[in-house]
Amino acid sequence: MTSNSDSDASNAAKDFFAALPHAAALGIVPEKIAGGHAAMSMPWAERLVGDPASGVVHGGAVSALMDTCCGAAAMSHGQAGGGAATLGLRIDYMRPATPGQTIRAEATCHHVTRTVAFVRAVAVDDDAGRPVATATGTFTVAAP
Structure with a gap:
């Protein structure tokens, strides 16, 4: 069962995401933002390629996808309120994404204190x- 605070937080996260110009520029598509979870995808595009010889997407685009997904997960958590700002984000790159394939990120907010949300993600x-x-991050949040 979804509480009103979870629903309100999810709606705020969706509205916030819709206003991010970098997400639109990168072609990031929100798949799910609710209850402390977020899933987003970023289709392969030539403009995102960091190595023209291989066609591999630039790590900065992957980083932006993961940061955005993590922030949305933090914002949609029922114990978080208002916006979210990245305090710290550690990304471990395991391998290059396969050229031509969509990259998908999923993030989960696993703990929220009065002012900080803790999030894990995988792309x-x-x-x-x-x-x-993979990523782990901390995000500022306001009390609901």
């Missing part, structure tokens, strides 16, 4: 068994 391409990257 994959079509080979979901081999992550492209």
Whole structure:
């Protein structure tokens, strides 16, 4: 069962995401933002390629996808209120994303204090068994 605070937080996160110009520029698509969880995808596009010889998406685009997904997960947690700002984000790149494939990120907010949300995320391409990257992050949040 979803509480009103979870629903309100999810709606605020969706509204916040819709206003992010970098997400639109990168082609990031929100798949789910609710209850402390977020899933987003970023289709492969030539403009995102960091190495023209291989066609691999630039790590900065992957980083932006993961940061955005983590922030949305933090904002949609029922114990968090208002916006979210990244305090710290550690991204471990496991391998290059396969050229031509969509990159998908999923994030979960696993703990919220009065002012900080703690989030974990993973990014994959079509080979979901081999992550492209993993992330852990902390985000400022306001009391609901």
